[in-house]
Amino acid sequence: MKISDEILKYHSGLMTEEEMKLLEKKISDLPNMREEFNKTKELIERLKDYSNIETDESYFTNLLPRVRERIDKRKGQVAIGRIAYALSISVFVAFTLIISFIKAPLNTEVNYVLEQEEIIKNMVTDYLSADNFVDDYTIDIQAVDVEDNHLVDYLLSDENLITELYIDTDLLLNEQ
Amino acid sequence: MNKDNDFELVNRFKAGDETAFNEIVRKYQKRIYWHARQMLVDHLDADEVTQQVLIVIYEKLHTFNFQSSLFTWIYRIVTTRSLNLLKRKNVKRFFSIDDDNVDFDLKSEVDIVKDIDNKQKLERLQKVMDKLPPKQKQVFILRNFDELSYEEISQITGTSVGGLKATYFHAIKKIMELMNNENK
Numbered sequence: 001m002k003i004s005d006e007i008l009k010y011h012s013g014l015m016t017e018e019e020m021k022l023l024e025k026k027i028s029d030l031p032n033m034r035e036e037f038n039k040t041k042e043l044i045e046r047l048k049d050y051s052n053i054e055t056d057e058s059y060f061t062n063l064l065p066r067v068r069e070r071i072d073k074r075k076g077q078v079a080i081g082r083i084a085y086a087l088s089i090s091v092f093v094a095f096t097l098i099i100s101f102i103k104a105p106l107n108t109e110v111n112y113v114l115e116q117e118e119i120i121k122n123m124v125t126d127y128l129s130a131d132n133f134v135d136d137y138t139i140d141i142q143a144v145d146v147e148d149n150h151l152v153d154y155l156l157s158d159e160n161l162i163t164e165l166y167i168d169t170d171l172l173l174n175e176q
Numbered sequence: 177m178n179k180d181n182d183f184e185l186v187n188r189f190k191a192g193d194e195t196a197f198n199e200i201v202r203k204y205q206k207r208i209y210w211h212a213r214q215m216l217v218d219h220l221d222a223d224e225v226t227q228q229v230l231i232v233i234y235e236k237l238h239t240f241n242f243q244s245s246l247f248t249w250i251y252r253i254v255t256t257r258s259l260n261l262l263k264r265k266n267v268k269r270f271f272s273i274d275d276d277n278v279d280f281d282l283k284s285e286v287d288i289v290k291d292i293d294n295k296q297k298l299e300r301l302q303k304v305m306d307k308l309p310p311k312q313k314q315v316f317i318l319r320n321f322d323e324l325s326y327e328e329i330s331q332i333t334g335t336s337v338g339g340l341k342a343t344y345f346h347a348i349k350k351i352m353e354l355m356n357n358e359n360k
Contacts, residue, residue, distance in 0.1 A: 005345075008352065012345035013326065043355055044320070044348070050301040051210065051321040059223075059288040060209070064201050067230045074231065 007040050182246040189237050197234055204247070205230070207322065208254050214317045215258035215310075217302045219287045225257045232257075244331055251322075251332045255314055262310050304354045312347035319344050 009015050010023050027034045185203075188196035208229050213222035232253050240249060289295050305313055318329045319340075326337045333340070 005349070008345055008349050012341050012348060014341045014345055040352065043352060047301070047320055047351065047355075048323075050297055051214070053289055053294045053298055054291055055294075056288040056290055060205055063205055063209075063226070063230075064198055067201065067227055067234075070227060071231055071234050074235075 004036065007037050010037075011040065011044060183242065186237060186240055186242070186246060197237070200233065200237075200246075201230055204250055208250065211251070211254050211317060211322060212258050214301075214305065214321060215255075215313060216261060217306065219289075221261060225254065225261060228257055229253050248328060248331045251318070251324075255318070255332060259310055259314065300358075304351055304358075307354055308347055308350060312343055312350070315340055315343045316347040316351070 006023055010020060015023065027037050182200075185196045185200055189200070205226065209222055209226045212225040212229075213219065216222050216225065229250070233250060240246065244252075287295070289298055305316075308316065314333065315329060315335075318324050318332065319326070324332075326340050329335075329340050330337050335343070
């Protein structure tokens with residue numbers, strides 16, 4: 001028996017109230033239609049009964065402890081993940097700090113400049129006191145015995161410091 | 177199902193009362209399992225989805241703010257997880273089309289349905305349900321077995337009531353044809 005779409009539309013709620021009334025009239029008037037309608041209804045009810053299945057209740061009794069166990073495991077994994085994340089961040093920060101310390105001068109910038117000025121002054125004083133001739137107010141840095149090799153490299157490479165050296169030399173010569 | 181104390185249960189859980197979660201599990205576990213079971217057929221698949229859903233509930237319940245009912249929210253998680261697993265299985269089946277050794281429809285031996293009559297009943301139903309496309313299957317299960325209204329299903333699936341009615345019509349038509357053929 002082929003079930004008419006009309007009856008299925010009725011059961012699906014696809015009909016308007018007017019259409020439903022028309023179908024209900026057909027059902028009461030036509031025995032074939034009534035039989036078809038009842039059969040469909042019966043099939044739908046039987047389908048509902050298919051979901052009433054007896055099961056092993058122990059599955060549901062044990063479900064919560066199993067889920068709890070998985071949740072605890074996940075919590076542990078999350079904690080480990082967080083620790084690993086924190087550790088990796090710490091290592092990164094430490095590494096960055098170490099790199100920045102290596103690159104930075106050993107002294108702080110202000111102290112370093114003061115030291116440089118002191119050394120430059122001494123260098124110029126020593127240079128002049130040794131009766132060296134000053135022509136263009138420069139000093140052959142490499143000729144002076146400076147223990148701080150790092151400073152020598154720095155003075156030779158940094159144009160500003162060389163300029164400062166000119167000025168300091170100039171000032172010292174004027175003072176003298 | 178009494179949905180009235182859901183508000184209290186959620187608030188208790190948010191306040192740190194872990195026993196509230198246990199109560200939620202006891203209240204909804206059967207519906208979650210059976211929805212997943214009807215969607216996925218196999219017990220082990222349904223069991224996995226049920227556990228996943230309960231874990232998601234535990235982990236996300238603190239973000240739940242009653243924009244829908246708890247019941248709707250839970251169903252949304254179950255249906256999404258079940259559909260995703262179905263899709264993954266279909267993709268696996270598609271890519272292993274030449275591999276005769278792999279049977280993705282092989283059912284696990286483990287089952288919570290012990291009685292032979294019930295098993296046969298379930299198998300008959302599953303044979304029919306397997307013929308439905310996932311969306312029709314979802315709507316049919318929610319309407320027919322979970323006995324939800326179209327409005328509730330609409331909140332779960334995000335589909336309009338009109339669209340759901342049409343989907344249910346196609347599903348029930350196909351099921352009736354299959355059942356009639358079976359009875360011949």
